[in-house]
Amino acid sequence: MTSRSLTHPAHPAGSSPGPLTPGHLRRRLVRRTWLLCAALGIAACVLVVVSGAVGSVAVSPAQAAQLVVGHLLPGMPWMSDGSLTPLQDQAVWQFRLPRALLAGLAGAGLALAGALMQVTVRNPLAEPYILGVSSGASVGAVLVIVFGSATLGGLSLNAAAFGGALGACVCVALLARKDGALSPTRMILAGVALGTLFSAVTSYLTISTSAQNVVSVLFFLLGSVSAATMSSLVGPAIALLVAGVTALLLARSLNALMTGDESAVSLGVDATRLRGVLLVVASLLTGTVVSVAGGIGFVGLVVPHVARIAVGADHRRMLPVAVLGGAAFLMAADLLARTVAAPTEIPLGILTAFVGAPFFLWLMRRGGAERAGFGR
Amino acid sequence: MRVDFDDVTVRLGGRDVVQHASLTIEPGTVVGLVGPNGSGKSSLLRTLYRAVRPRRGSVRVDGQDVLRLSGRQAARAVAVMLQDAPTDFDLNVEETVLLGRAPHHTAFGRDTPTDLDVVADVMRRTGVTDLADRMVATLSGGQRQRVLLARALAQQSPVLVLDEPSNHLDISHQHELMTTVRSLGRTVIAALHDLNLATRYCDRVVVLDAGRIFAAGPPARVLTPELIRTTFDVDVRVHGDVDEPVFAFRPLPAAAGPTVDGAADTRTESRIPT
Numbered sequence: 001m002t003s004r005s006l007t008h009p010a011h012p013a014g015s016s017p018g019p020l021t022p023g024h025l026r027r028r029l030v031r032r033t034w035l036l037c038a039a040l041g042i043a044a045c046v047l048v049v050v051s052g053a054v055g056s057v058a059v060s061p062a063q064a065a066q067l068v069v070g071h072l073l074p075g076m077p078w079m080s081d082g083s084l085t086p087l088q089d090q091a092v093w094q095f096r097l098p099r100a101l102l103a104g105l106a107g108a109g110l111a112l113a114g115a116l117m118q119v120t121v122r123n124p125l126a127e128p129y130i131l132g133v134s135s136g137a138s139v140g141a142v143l144v145i146v147f148g149s150a151t152l153g154g155l156s157l158n159a160a161a162f163g164g165a166l167g168a169c170v171c172v173a174l175l176a177r178k179d180g181a182l183s184p185t186r187m188i189l190a191g192v193a194l195g196t197l198f199s200a201v202t203s204y205l206t207i208s209t210s211a212q213n214v215v216s217v218l219f220f221l222l223g224s225v226s227a228a229t230m231s232s233l234v235g236p237a238i239a240l241l242v243a244g245v246t247a248l249l250l251a252r253s254l255n256a257l258m259t260g261d262e263s264a265v266s267l268g269v270d271a272t273r274l275r276g277v278l279l280v281v282a283s284l285l286t287g288t289v290v291s292v293a294g295g296i297g298f299v300g301l302v303v304p305h306v307a308r309i310a311v312g313a314d315h316r317r318m319l320p321v322a323v324l325g326g327a328a329f330l331m332a333a334d335l336l337a338r339t340v341a342a343p344t345e346i347p348l349g350i351l352t353a354f355v356g357a358p359f360f361l362w363l364m365r366r367g368g369a370e371r372a373g374f375g376r
Numbered sequence: 377m378r379v380d381f382d383d384v385t386v387r388l389g390g391r392d393v394v395q396h397a398s399l400t401i402e403p404g405t406v407v408g409l410v411g412p413n414g415s416g417k418s419s420l421l422r423t424l425y426r427a428v429r430p431r432r433g434s435v436r437v438d439g440q441d442v443l444r445l446s447g448r449q450a451a452r453a454v455a456v457m458l459q460d461a462p463t464d465f466d467l468n469v470e471e472t473v474l475l476g477r478a479p480h481h482t483a484f485g486r487d488t489p490t491d492l493d494v495v496a497d498v499m500r501r502t503g504v505t506d507l508a509d510r511m512v513a514t515l516s517g518g519q520r521q522r523v524l525l526a527r528a529l530a531q532q533s534p535v536l537v538l539d540e541p542s543n544h545l546d547i548s549h550q551h552e553l554m555t556t557v558r559s560l561g562r563t564v565i566a567a568l569h570d571l572n573l574a575t576r577y578c579d580r581v582v583v584l585d586a587g588r589i590f591a592a593g594p595p596a597r598v599l600t601p602e603l604i605r606t607t608f609d610v611d612v613r614v615h616g617d618v619d620e621p622v623f624a625f626r627p628l629p630a631a632a633g634p635t636v637d638g639a640a641d642t643r644t645e646s647r648i649p650t
Contacts, residue, residue, distance in 0.1 A: 023492070025509035026470055122464055252478045259461040259475065262427045266458065267531075268451030268479040313465045 033317040036310060040324035044104055047331040051100035054339055057091040067092045094229075102228035103334035103348070104327040105236040106293040107303070109285050111326025112243055114300030115307070115319060116282040119254050120275055121184035127301035128286040131191040131279075134295040135198035136168025137161040137287065141220045141294070142202050146209045158232070158291045161220075165287035168194060173279060181272045182279065222347035223296030225334055232292045239288040243281045244323060250274065251315040258313065298352045299326055302360045309363055329356070377453065377534040377563055378403050379424065383433035386419045386587075392431070393419045395587045401580075403534075406557065406564040408574035408595070411584035412608055417567040420584070421537050424565070425456045437535060451479035455531035457524050457538045463513040469523050470508040473499055476530025498529040501556055517544030525553065529560075538566035542573060571599055571623055583607060596621060 052064030059067075063084060070079040071093055078084060113128035121130065129135070140160035149155060171194055176186040206217045247254070253274055256264040261271040286300075307322035333351045340346065379401040386394040394416040401407050409417040422428045423435045426442055435442050437453050445453065455476070467475070476498075477491040499505045502522045512520060521544050528536060536557065542550040550570070554577040557564050568574045574581050575595040583591040583598060585607050591598045596619055604612045609628055616622035 023470055023496075023508060025468060119465065122462065124464055252475075252481055255467070255471075255475055256478055258465045258467070259472070260458075262422075263458055263461045265427050265447070266425045266451060266454075266456040266528075267475060268446075268448035270447050308465070312471070313467055314471055 029312050029314075029317060033311045033321060036321050037324055040321070040328050043328045044324065044331060047328060047335065048097065048100050048104075051331065051335050052092045052096045054335060055091060055096055056343070057087055059088050059092055063088060064092050064096075068097060098228040098230050098233060099225050099334065099338075100331055101233055102225040102236065102293060103330045105233060105240055106223075106225060106289045106296060107299055107326035107328070107330025107333075108323045109236055109240045109243070109289040109326075110296060110300035110330075111303035111307075111322040112240065112247060112319065113282040113286045113289075115304035115315075115322050116243070116247060116254075116278050117300075118304055119258055119315070120278040120282065121187050122258065122260075123184065123188065124305070125301075126188070128282065128289075129195070129295065129297075129300070130188060131172040131283065132168035132195040132198060133165045133283060133286045134290055135195040135202065136171075137165040137290040138202045138221055138295060139198050139205075140164025140167075142205045142217050145213050145216045145220070146205050157220075161294075162287050162291035164198075165290050166283065168198060169279070169283040169287070182275050184275075187279075219347055220294040222349035223294035223352075224337075224345075224348050225293050226338070226345060228292070235288045236292060239285045240323075243285040244319075246277070246281050247315070247319055250277070251319060254278075254315040255313075258315075293348075295349065296330070296352060297349045298356050299330055302356055303329060306360065306363060377438040379535060379563060379565065380436040380439075381420065381423070381433070382436065384420065384423055384430045384435060385432040386416070386423060386428055387431040388419065388428070393587050394423075394430075394584075396433070397584075397587075397589050398433075399582060399589060399592065401563055401565060403563050404561055405579040406566070406577060408578035408581045409565065409567045409584060410569075410571060410574050410581055410599075411590075414586075415584040416587040417584055418539055419587075421456075421539055421565065421567055424535075425454050425537055426450055448479045451531060451533070453533055454535045454537060455528040455533040457521075457528040457536070457541050459539055459543065460517075460520065461512075461524065463511075466511045466513045468508070469504055469510050469512060469515070470495065470499070472512055472523055473504075473526045473530050476527040479531060494530055494532065495526075498526045501529065502526040503552070518546060518549055521545055522549070522553070525556075533562075535563045535565070536560070538564065540567050540569060542568070542570060571604065575599060575621060575623075599623075 048068065049061050049065045052068060053059050053061040066076070066078045067084060067089060070076040110128050114126070117126040117128055117130055118124060120126070138161075140163050141157050144152060144155060144157045144160045149157070152160070172187060172190045173182065175190040175194070176182050178186065202217075202221070206214055209217075253264070253269045256267040256269040257271055257274055264271040264274070303326040304318070304322045307318045307325055311317040311321050330348070330352065333355060334348055336355070337346045337348050337351045381397050381399040384394055384397045385392055393414075397416070397420055409420065411417050419428060423430045424437075424442065426447075429443065442450055442454070473495045474487060474491065477487065477494065480491070496505070499508065502525050504519070504522050504526050507515065507519060507523070512523060515523065521541065525541065538557065541557075542553055545553060550573060554573060557566070558577055566578070568578075578595055580593060581595045581598050582589060583603065590607060591603060599621070601612045601614055604610065604623065605628070611626040611628050613624045613626070614621045615624060
């Protein structure tokens with residue numbers, strides 16, 4: 001059809017502002033992806049060290065870095081020469097570091113789960129909690145807070161939250177199934193309806209319990225990583241690794257699914273099966289994160305969109321940027337959460353919304369946002 | 377590659393939208409499926425690219441049942457130019473055409489030089505090279521259709537399915553599209569509304585009506601004024617010569633008003649294949 005392309009003559013007389021060579025934009029976006037990933041990776045490392053240095057026990061950034069390296073590599077001289085006090089060691093290694101790492105893992109996990117959910121139901125409003133994951137987890141957590149772990153047979157808050165999260169997902173998946181396939185619209189509607197139901201249970205339990213419990217419940221609902229320990233990192237770390245590898249291996253298929261089920265099938269992608277796999281992966285990831293960090297909002301909805309605005313919707317570029325961006329964002333947010341009003345701590349969910357929403361709105365209004373589908 | 381539909385029946389929403397359709401398409405021929413809305417053209421095509429499973433019968437490409445192939449194998453044998461694709465999460469034109477290379481890859485991986493060469497070539501053929509960096513959502517309907525054709529061509533499959541490929545295209549681009557498609561030497565099956573386009577560019581046309589194959593053969597022989605009148609409920613006048621007729625359509629007088637009386641009866645009677 002080269003001979004007569006009416007809308008775009010092969011040699012424009014007035015030299016339009018278009019690209020010099022085809023593929024120009026794609027190459028620029030690939031370059032930008034590498035740069036962004038490097039920058040975000042460095043930012044995350046810096047945030048770990050800064051988080052280690054900030055708090056009531058005085059530790060310099062250099063000492064914090066020494067402590068982190070010293071625990072990871074054997075035989076570092078500064079670990080035994082008395083320059084670091086046991087109190088400093090405890091503050092950094094047992095409290096601040098797990099906390100920063102959990103914030104990073106939760107941010108990365110929620111951003112990845114959000115990106116996967118958005119393509120699974122092909123809806124920009126989707127987020128990790130769309131299938132009622134967080135409201136299910138909340139019911140589990142609130143049951144433990146209100147009735148006490150002992151009454152529930154020694155069930156821990158984390159386990160109860162994880163159970164609630166998975167229970168909600170299974171319910172939604174079963175309700176959304178029709179003729180062996182998951183319909184995106186039914187998934188969203190079933191998730192919203194069940195979520196409302198679970199929220200009512202949570203609200204009732206919260207309002208009928210003592211005032212002291214209410215604060216605990218609110219902290220869980222808004223999300224917090226203040227209770228992080230090294231062992232609480234294991235679950236989210238494994239879930240993130242598994243989900244991340246799966247998502248990257250499926251990146252091309254995700255791109256195909258983005259263009260519609262029929263289109264995906266014509267490109268050799270089994271849309272129904274892929275949707276099932278994504279649902280399981282995203283739900284397990286979200287459930288694991290929620291069970292240890294509570295219902296941290298906003299990250300899973302917005303970070304994927306920011307990544308698309310930055311590098312386009314191709315999952316091979318967008319997923320790594322979203323994962324690293326989510327990690328850096330939530331680490332920074334947690335640092336703020338425990339410093340801005342110190343010694344009082346602000347729940348993480350409040351900060352993510354307070355900082356993230358204006359930033360996102362600014363980005364959305366700016367030019368270039370059409371790469372994320374905001375062009376219309 | 378040869379394509380065989382063997383006694384295909386498709387059931388959708390409790391209705392057999394395609395009934396006992398048998399059809400063989402010889403390698404390298406361009407075949408047009410014509411028929412009124414709801415006659416089953418798209419449903420029949422969808423069994424070929426596995427978007428629906430036939431309730432009965434089988435569809436074979438090069439002798440192989442398409443349902444026995446893996447998804448990627450099938451997509452390397454049969455490419456589809458769909459009518460439109462959702463753009464909730466939008467790719468640019470070049471990325472969209474690159475999607476056509478997906479069946480040639482197993483997992484995460486860079487686009488190979490071959491991929492990029494193929495994509496550059498099909499974009500040139502379809503005249504979308506200058507649109508490469510545009511987002512698909514910002515294109516006109518006709519531009520989008522050319523991008524979707526480029527994507528299908530990038531699959532480099534021996535069989536090409538076109539589902540109403542020209543409904544958004546202006547007249548000159550309709551002819552360009554059909555000329556491009558003909559020049560490929562691939563086996564092409566296209567659902568077409570424009571009978572003049574079908575007559576001019578197809579080696580054979582297949583007429584579907586109410587889910588059944590009603591007639592099949594060379595366009596000039598099959599698309600008689602009689603058949604058009606009974607199948608499409610329009611009055612037709614033929615211009616041009618015998619081998620390449622040009623049709624001009626007019627509504628049947630009966631469709632204009634409520635006075636149906638005898639006209640409806642004649643039409644039902646003449647539906648019986650002769």
